[in-house]
Amino acid sequence: MSNxxxxxxxxxxxxxxxxxxxxxxxxxxVHASSxxxxxxxxxxxxxxxxxxxxxxxxxxxxxxxxxxxxxLRRGIVFSHRDMDQxxxxxSQGKPFFLYTGRGPSSEAMHMGHVIPFLFTKWLxxxxxxxxxIQMTDDEKFLWKDISxxxxxxxxxxxxxxxxxxxxxxxxxxxxxxxxxxxxxEFYRNMCRVQKAVTFNQAKGxxxxxxxxxxxxxxxPAIQAAPSFSSSFPQIFNxxxxxxxxxxxxxxxxxxxxxTRDVAPRIGCPKPALLHSTFFPALQGCQTKMSASxxxxxxxxxxxxxxxxxKINKYAFSGGGATVEEHKKNGGNCxxxxxxxxxxFFLDDDQRLEKIRQDYSSGELLTGYLKKELIELLQAFxxxxxxxxxxxxxxxxxxxxxxxxxxxDY
Amino acid sequence: MSNxxxxxxxxxxxxxxxxxxxxxxxxxxVHASSxxxxxxxxxxxxxxxxxxxxxxxxxxxxxxxxxxxxxLRRGIVFSHRDMDQxxxxxSQGKPFFLYTGRGPSSEAMHMGHVIPFLFTKWLxxxxxxxxxIQMTDDEKFLWKDISxxxxxxxxxxxxxxxxxxxxxxxxxxxxxxxxxxxxxEFYRNMCRVQKAVTFNQAKGxxxxxxxxxxxxxxxPAIQAAPSFSSSFPQIFNxxxxxxxxxxxxxxxxxxxxxTRDVAPRIGCPKPALLHSTFFPALQGCQTKMSASxxxxxxxxxxxxxxxxxKINKYAFSGGGATVEEHKKNGGNCxxxxxxxxxxFFLDDDQRLEKIRQDYSSGELLTGYLKKELIELLQAFxxxxxxxxxxxxxxxxxxxxxxxxxxxDY
Numbered sequence: 001m002s003n004x005x006x007x008x009x010x011x012x013x014x015x016x017x018x019x020x021x022x023x024x025x026x027x028x029x030v031h032a033s034s035x036x037x038x039x040x041x042x043x044x045x046x047x048x049x050x051x052x053x054x055x056x057x058x059x060x061x062x063x064x065x066x067x068x069x070x071x072l073r074r075g076i077v078f079s080h081r082d083m084d085q086x087x088x089x090x091s092q093g094k095p096f097f098l099y100t101g102r103g104p105s106s107e108a109m110h111m112g113h114v115i116p117f118l119f120t121k122w123l124x125x126x127x128x129x130x131x132x133i134q135m136t137d138d139e140k141f142l143w144k145d146i147s148x149x150x151x152x153x154x155x156x157x158x159x160x161x162x163x164x165x166x167x168x169x170x171x172x173x174x175x176x177x178x179x180x181x182x183x184x185e186f187y188r189n190m191c192r193v194q195k196a197v198t199f200n201q202a203k204g205x206x207x208x209x210x211x212x213x214x215x216x217x218x219x220p221a222i223q224a225a226p227s228f229s230s231s232f233p234q235i236f237n238x239x240x241x242x243x244x245x246x247x248x249x250x251x252x253x254x255x256x257x258x259t260r261d262v263a264p265r266i267g268c269p270k271p272a273l274l275h276s277t278f279f280p281a282l283q284g285c286q287t288k289m290s291a292s293x294x295x296x297x298x299x300x301x302x303x304x305x306x307x308x309x310k311i312n313k314y315a316f317s318g319g320g321a322t323v324e325e326h327k328k329n330g331g332n333c334x335x336x337x338x339x340x341x342x343x344f345f346l347d348d349d350q351r352l353e354k355i356r357q358d359y360s361s362g363e364l365l366t367g368y369l370k371k372e373l374i375e376l377l378q379a380f381x382x383x384x385x386x387x388x389x390x391x392x393x394x395x396x397x398x399x400x401x402x403x404x405x406x407x408d409y
Numbered sequence: 410m411s412n413x414x415x416x417x418x419x420x421x422x423x424x425x426x427x428x429x430x431x432x433x434x435x436x437x438x439v440h441a442s443s444x445x446x447x448x449x450x451x452x453x454x455x456x457x458x459x460x461x462x463x464x465x466x467x468x469x470x471x472x473x474x475x476x477x478x479x480x481l482r483r484g485i486v487f488s489h490r491d492m493d494q495x496x497x498x499x500s501q502g503k504p505f506f507l508y509t510g511r512g513p514s515s516e517a518m519h520m521g522h523v524i525p526f527l528f529t530k531w532l533x534x535x536x537x538x539x540x541x542i543q544m545t546d547d548e549k550f551l552w553k554d555i556s557x558x559x560x561x562x563x564x565x566x567x568x569x570x571x572x573x574x575x576x577x578x579x580x581x582x583x584x585x586x587x588x589x590x591x592x593x594e595f596y597r598n599m600c601r602v603q604k605a606v607t608f609n610q611a612k613g614x615x616x617x618x619x620x621x622x623x624x625x626x627x628x629p630a631i632q633a634a635p636s637f638s639s640s641f642p643q644i645f646n647x648x649x650x651x652x653x654x655x656x657x658x659x660x661x662x663x664x665x666x667x668t669r670d671v672a673p674r675i676g677c678p679k680p681a682l683l684h685s686t687f688f689p690a691l692q693g694c695q696t697k698m699s700a701s702x703x704x705x706x707x708x709x710x711x712x713x714x715x716x717x718x719k720i721n722k723y724a725f726s727g728g729g730a731t732v733e734e735h736k737k738n739g740g741n742c743x744x745x746x747x748x749x750x751x752x753f754f755l756d757d758d759q760r761l762e763k764i765r766q767d768y769s770s771g772e773l774l775t776g777y778l779k780k781e782l783i784e785l786l787q788a789f790x791x792x793x794x795x796x797x798x799x800x801x802x803x804x805x806x807x808x809x810x811x812x813x814x815x816x817d818y
Contacts, residue, residue: 182593
């Protein structure tokens with residue numbers, strides 16, 4: 001997928017360096033017109049999706065017999081399409097599957113990339129369903145100045161970071177560059193979608209121009225195809241009627257608006273969606289997160305010292321200019337990056353709320369939030385890096401081999 | 410391919426029924442502005458190809474130690490790109506391969522469809538080289554109002570008609586709908602071509618509009634990919650440097666002009682080409698050959714009686730209105746369909762020349778030419794239909810299984 005299917009990078013300036021007057025959210029660029037970031041309520045209206053409200057959260061709890069994931073409760077996963085139908089299906093004991101993806105644009109992965117997989121892992125375990133993960137290395141080849149071989153190698157390296165979290169018996173990770181050439185049924189679904197979408201429609205949805213290569217123009221069909229269970233006959237016993245739920249960042253919605261439009265015309269169920277917000281850069285919502293700037297994010301390969309140095313040096317503070325001022329006016333959680341990161345990673349609601357109150361009141365200093373975050377990320381990365389080390393090419397190959405998954409319907 | 414890769418149907422009127430003032434030759438429409446048919450000399454200039462002249466025919470004879478095929482000698486295969494290089498390679502004992510194709514638009518195949526395979530069979534045997542035949546069932550699905558399943562079934566039926574002529578140990582017939590999903594290397598070459606061609610370029614070459622579906626727009630890459638030996642690693646031991654020779658009707662040239670433009674940019678040799686003229690309808694160059702009009706052509710499934718009736722009733726005559734007039738002024742071979750068909754099917758040069766002289770002088774009547782043609786086609790179809798009967802689905806499957814071919818380099 002174009003950024004990550006999960007939390008995409010946030011870019012506050014336009015192509016020409018100016019600040020646009022309206023939020024621009026599409027698979028290749030995310031511009032926020034305001035320093036407080038993207039206006040997600042407006043986005044819901046513009047995209048025509050539905051907010052995740054307390055009624056839906058209750059349905060989650062009823063269906064699962066457990067509280068929904070904190071990313072749902074905290075409004076980080078904030079919007080959906082037809083999630084109520086998926087919950088109803090689940091309550092009736094009917095099957096569905098999960099589909100998410102990643103565009104492997106380099107070997108490096110940062111904390112923002114890992115969140116969608118943490119959330120997807122939770123969905124997979126809570127609902128006990130199969131999961132397919134598309135690595136769009138063909139897309140990266142088409143969009144970037146890299147060779148096919150390089151794009152394919154990023155897939156393997158990225159998959160190694162995903163693997164520790166996912167159950168092999170229910171997870172199929174695939175490279176487009178490998179799987180499309182291994183699955184006539186996947187290719188046939190690509191053809192079906194490609195026949196149902198005109199250049200004009202693709203232009204309207206994705207902003208393609210006549211100077212774009214024909215590979216880009218037909219690519220949306222490739223991201224659409226995994227929404228249909230018939231693209232994976234080895235998993236779904238050649239059934240074409242198993243519904244799909246796609247957890248993704250809101251910037252990927254254009255692909256799936258198109259997919260939902262096409263689905264009934266090719267005799268397939270429309271995929272349901274769960275949309276998440278974007279993961280901020282260390283420098284805050286005002287600056288661009290850049291894979292080429294090692295200081296804009298914490299990477300999965302960072303050492304404990306690097307984590308500490310980066311957070312201390314770069315994490316934008318919502319605190320006062322002086323201790324006195326801070327004690328008097330309190331800190332601003334809405335723009336404090338350490339607090340925002342804690343929202344993504346600290347699963348203890350009560351503790352998070354206490355931190356929010358004490359920071360807002362001025363009792364806690366930014367330094368405390370940073371310390372809390374550093375310890376949390378260091379522990380997370382220690383565990384991640386240990387598990388990552390154990391992931392050999394052989395293990396990745398196992399996940400990426402087209403095969404039957406556990407699917408008992 | 411869009412019509413047949415061999416001799417395409419000839420269509421003399423424009424979409425609006427008017428006669429255009431310039432020949433229009435592209436993969437989907439062939440319009441001739443004149444009643445004598447397409448001006449092939451002009452086409453060579455417009456397309457920038459080279460005429461097949463006596464010097465090239467001599468090189469053929471030298472390289473092969475036998476006269477070139479009568480379709481070459483008679484100027485039916487009339488134009489080329491880089492054929493001299495292929496002949497030079499062959500003389501040096503270096504390898505190349507043949508690539509041709511067919512767009513399986515229905516189960517029915519007529520005499521025009523069989524000629525490219527007769528010619529290709531001659532090339533295969535004369536040069537002793539591997540041959541790949543692309544059945545573009547995906548293209549037919551994209552362009553026509555048919556299902557994928559129907560398009561795929563036409564491939565099998567059409568392949569049954571090709572098979573009797575071709576050597577299994579040197580021939581791979583493939584359905585796009587099957588093979589693309591079975592060959593990562595083929596898909597990767599598709600991606601490479603799709604990255605190298607913009608919508609603007611595809612529009613310029615093929616006349617696509619913004620209302621065309623994105624499948625059509627990216628399809629040219631699929632017809633380009635078999636020009637590269639790396640698309641068939643199982644045949645060419647994963648070599649990417651084996652040159653390709655494509656015998657096709659001149660209307661397919663736009664695909665391969667594009668392919669030749671892209672080839673050096675993706676590190677592949679440019680394919681060489683042999684272009685043929687179009688096969689006329691029974692009603693002559695003034696009328697459109699239509700698959701839905703059983704009377705416009707002789708079909709491979711026609712009975713001896715049907716052949717006789719069609720030729721006698723429909724084959725346009727270049728003879729005089731009365732016997733007296735004919736004896737006085739002679740017949741016109743250029744517009745006499747029976748004579749034109751004999752040029753395509755009668756391999757005896759001396760006999761053909763004698764017929765031409767005697768018909769032109771008025772000595773022979775049209776009835777004689779028709780009788781000659783009827784006997785020739787009846788014998789051809791008798792033999793073809795017998796061989797066709799022996800071709801089971803199993804035999805077709807053998808030809809269509811990706812496998813090693815005889816290729817000793």
